[in-house]
Amino acid sequence: MGDPHRVGVVGLGFISRAYLTTLHGHPAVRVTAVADLDTARSSAVAAEFPGTEAVSVERLLGGAEVDTVLNLTVPAAHADISLRAVDAGKNVFVEKPLAVTFPDGREVVERAAAAGVLVGCAPDTVLGTGTQTARAAIDSGLVGRPLSASATMVTPGHERWHPDPDFYYIAGGGPLLDMGPYYITALIHLLGPVRAVIGAAGRLRTERVIGSGARAGSRIPVEVDTHVSGVLEHANGALSTITTSFDGVATTAAPIEVHGELGTLAVPDPNHFDGDTRLFPLGGTGWRTLPPSAGYTGAARGVGLLDLVTAGGQRAPRAGGELALHVLETMTAVLRAADEGRRVELTTTVERPSPVPLTPVQEVVPQPFA
Known part of the structure; x- marks a missing residue:
């Protein structure tokens, strides 16, 4: 070799x-x-x-x-x-x-x-069995034509565990640019590229307290929005909603759900490589866990x-880089849409x-x- x-x-x-x-x-x-x-x-x-x-x-x-x-x-x-x-x-x-x-x-x-x-x-992470099994389920028609998806990430903030969390709260940081790549990359693997977005954003407080390491107890400034919500219009007509937050405590929402004509798919956390993909088919009586059918195992x-x-x-x-660029434009477009109060069309596709x-x-x- x-x-x-x-x-x-x-x-x-x-x-x-x-x-x-x-x-x-x-x-x-x-x-x-x-x-x-x-x-x-x-x-x-x-x-x-x-x-x-x-x-x-x-x-x-x-x-x-x-x-x-x-x-x-x-x-x-x-x-x-x-x-x-x-x-x-x-x-x-x-x-x-x-x-x-x-x-x-x-x-x-x-x-x-x-x-x-x-x-x-x-x-x-999206190359592991979690997201890839969900993609295989969509591609094989288990949910029919995908209509919409939701992605949710809620956490009280990385300063609770990271010893040097400053960069999460300055330009280039925030929950969307930090954690959004996992969720938006997964949504593109599942549903394809994004053509336009709208967004809204805010922040709960102006400083954070480091919770661990040598700097525990130190206060750091917050210069970016720490709760961001967006709607992504995919090129295939599906609509995704995404919420990323450093201001919440917990959520009961599935990390990602995909809704189609024939069923709903619960997709495991795209911050991890594996996890259970679950299907609730139209007319069914409960969730069924799908066996891993795609992706790198042991990733x-x-x-x-x-x-x-x-x-x-x-x-x-x-x-690859073109996918990452499309994800980056999607995220920065959501932030721009939130700042300007308007729908923003993307210039890239993938x-x-x-x-x-x-x-x-x-x-x-x-x-x-x-």
């Missing part, structure tokens, strides 16, 4: 552990280099993973033996790091969102296309990068990614890049 695909990781914060656990030892890839502004942190990570070198960010992006850069920096740095990787002729897979602003995200995708390199972007953070490697330039990555057959993650193997 050839040599493993070489991956360099930039940014070794909270989420990096999940990615490294997935990628280290997988036959498709080899983590050759890691870099962080905290050099002690990168040295510690390199020592933990044999064959991995701690290098500077500049060297990893420019000179290290790396085929694809895994960009796990904070959202404000996503576009800069991705563009520097692209300009060095490297593929890039970036943590969500693709960028803080739509123009920055578009620049990443356009410059990558011009350079002949690939862009991938989280969330890749965890990083499977989207593995999917990109499997694509080898011969098919579109299922967690094909639904190809479905994922039921596939064990360890069977993902690298392909030569075209």
Whole structure:
């Protein structure tokens, strides 16, 4: 199957552990280099993973033996790091969102296309058996023609558990840009692209209190709206409603529900890879759990990068840059619609990614890049 695909990781914060656990030892890839502004942190990570070198960010992006850069920096740095990787002729897979602003995200995708390199972007949770089984149910006609969907994420805020939550509450943060990628990406996998949106937003308070870590008890300012609701008009005519909130406590709503002529589908949390997909058919008397029928089994953070490697330039990555750009425009359009009090039409569209057959993650193997 050839040599493993070489991956360099930039940014070794909270989420990096999940990615490294997935990628280290997988036959498709080899983590050759890691870099962080905290050099002690990168040295510690390199020592933990044999064959991995701690290098500077500049060297990893420019000179290290790396085929694809895994960009796990904070959202404000996503576009800069991705563009520097692209300009060095490297593929890039970036943590969500693709960028803080739509123009920055578009620049990443356009410059990558011009350079002949690939862009991938989280969330890749939607490639697991949860969302993919729900998609297979829709595609096979179990709910008939989809008419509408709802997506709900309610939490009291990430400052309760994250030791450095500042970036969630400044430009580029907020519940929609942080958690919306999971739900909107899942809705696009399930129902297809979005053509227009409306929205409304607000915030409950102007500061938050950190609840854990060395800064516990410290107060941080809130500069963005922390409760956002939107209506998404899909190109196929279906309407989705989405609510993302850092101001609530709990909800009884299913993470996603899809309503069709012949039934309703309860879709598991798109922040997770698996979970039960349940169907309530027209005329039925209760919910029926569907067995997993599609998606990567045993998946965890990083499977989207593995999917990109499997694509080898011969098919579109299922967690690809064009999809991430469409998701980013959808989110920023909802925020703009809320701010301006009007319906906003999107300028991008995207094909639904190809479905994922039921596939064990360890069977993902690298392909030569075209």
